[in-house]
Amino acid sequence: MKALLYQKPGRANGGIVEVPDPVCGDEQVLIRVMACGICKPADTSHDRAGAVLGRYPVIPGHEFSGIVEKVGKCVTHFKPGDRVTADNGIPCRKCYHCQRGEFAFCEDYQAIGHSVNGAMAELVVVNESHVYAIPDTVSFKAAALTELVGCSFRCIERCSIPYSADVLILGCGASGNLLAQLAKGSAAGTVTVLDCQPSKLDRLASRGIGTILADPGTPAAHEAILRERFPHGLDVIIDAIGNADLTERSIPLLKAGGTFANYSFPTTEKRTVSLDMGLFVRKELNYIGTTFQHHSFSKCLAAMADGKIDPELTITHTFPLDRYFEALDTNWSDPTSIKIIIEPNGHL
Incomplete structure (x- = not known):
């Protein structure tokens, strides 16, 4: 062969x-x-x-x-x-x-x-x-991505998204796209994605997901938009980029009791994140990691067949x-x- x-x-x-x-x-x-x-x-x-x-x-x-x-x-x-x-x-x-x-x-x-x-x-x-x-209504191409859907499922489960929560996904590559779709189908009230590529944002906008175009050189610009849209902050932020600087700047955007989920491996030379210990104490914040899926193929394929993702x-x-x-x-x-x-x- x-x-x-x-x-x-x-x-x-x-x-x-x-x-x-x-x-x-x-x-x-x-x-x-x-x-x-x-x-x-x-x-x-x-x-x-x-x-x-x-x-x-x-x-x-x-x-x-x-x-x-x-x-x-x-x-x-x-x-x-x-x-x-x-x-x-x-x-x-x-x-x-x-x-x-x-x-x-x-x-x-x-x-x-x-x-x-x-x-x-x-x-x-x-x-x-x-x-x-593979269910009859699921294509070969979709089914090939069951493992990646499972990793995204694992992340959403780890986040325990509260009812009516405001959720932000950093990045909408393959994982960010799937995470946004799954978050949209959860108990979340709003789901927003941040990316610097308009074409990637457009794909998710078609699913009723909020979008913000980021300029990597001026992060203060998208932060201002987020603070205007969510003056009390965000309940859940999921990192699907792996940029340590972006992570550090995003954590202060969480609401009290909010959760930051580290989904991606580092993609920049800087591989560590500095955390404000006082901020975590005052706002009772959570920083969690999420890893590979196991034994989730059945529910992932069912979600595809049902049109949920x-x-x-x-x-x-x-x-x-x-x-x-x-x-x-x-x-x-x-x-x-x-x-x-x-x-x-x-x-x-």
């Missing part, structure tokens, strides 16, 4: 090559990949210094969907021709955290597309326990596998790009 393979980290060590088809074990499902999302931070890591969970050689690709090609003799829930997606996370289920059900904190965490061959290929093999049926709203480009590196570069160089989908087996 054709696949994107990195012998070791770095663009010079990667390429689209022919590799043997994966072998389908007794309890596994072989999937013909119809859509695989580029995860900008993870896939860029493979292309540069190497992913945190990466073990090489490896085929990347952890956001995917496709059609069942073959099933092992012990598989009972799927058959060839089924439309499916799969959870990429592989916790060990033996360590201290796994025994407590805290799979995201597994001490020997593995992941499809990082330490196990992934779906930037024509075929991928996955344990049946990780495979989920539309992952396709994040998709700006589609490329064939042969043009993978062009697609990855586009994701970085085109400021209007959000989520890019690779179609290893052509457009269905």
Whole structure:
């Protein structure tokens, strides 16, 4: 089959090559990949210094969907021709955290597309326990983003958004877009997104979400708009950018009792945030982190089928596998790009 393979980290060590088809074990499902999302931070890591969970050689690709090609003799829930997606996370289920059900904190965490061959290929093999049926009304492209929707779900759950709350999302890339959609469907009273790209804001404005165009050089301008719209502050602010300076400037915009959720990994050289301890005491503020999803695929797919969230709203480009590196570069160089989908087996 054709696949994107990195012998070791770095663009010079990667390429689209022919590799043997994966072998389908007794309890596994072989999937013909119809859509695989580029995860900008993870896939860029493979292309540069190497992913945190990466073990090489490896085929990347952890956001995917496709059609069942073959099933092992012990598989009972799927058959060839089924439309499916799969959870990429592989916790060990033996360590201290796994025994407590805290799979995201597994001490020997593995992941499809990082330490196990992934779906930037024509075929991928996955344990049946990780495979989920795609509802008839959900597209391959939308289903490929179930893992990312799950991460966003986890964040919204962690925020415990109060009824009629005022919510602000910093950034509306792929995660920010999904977070805004989920917040809109929560108990929130208002949901507002902040970004410096009008095209990204327009996508969410079409869903009835408030927008503010930011100028990175003059943050005081958007802060003034926010203070005018929300004179008492915001109940919840979710960072989907990873800019430490923006985080520091945004925390004072919280209401008393408000919550700041750190969703994104750092994206700037400055990787630490300075907090005003007195402000946190006086206003009883909360600063929380939120990490990867686990066991949320069923509810994510149900939300898609019910129209409560539309992952396709994040998709700006589609490329064939042969043009993978062009697609990855586009994701970085085109400021209007959000989520890019690779179609290893052509457009269905």
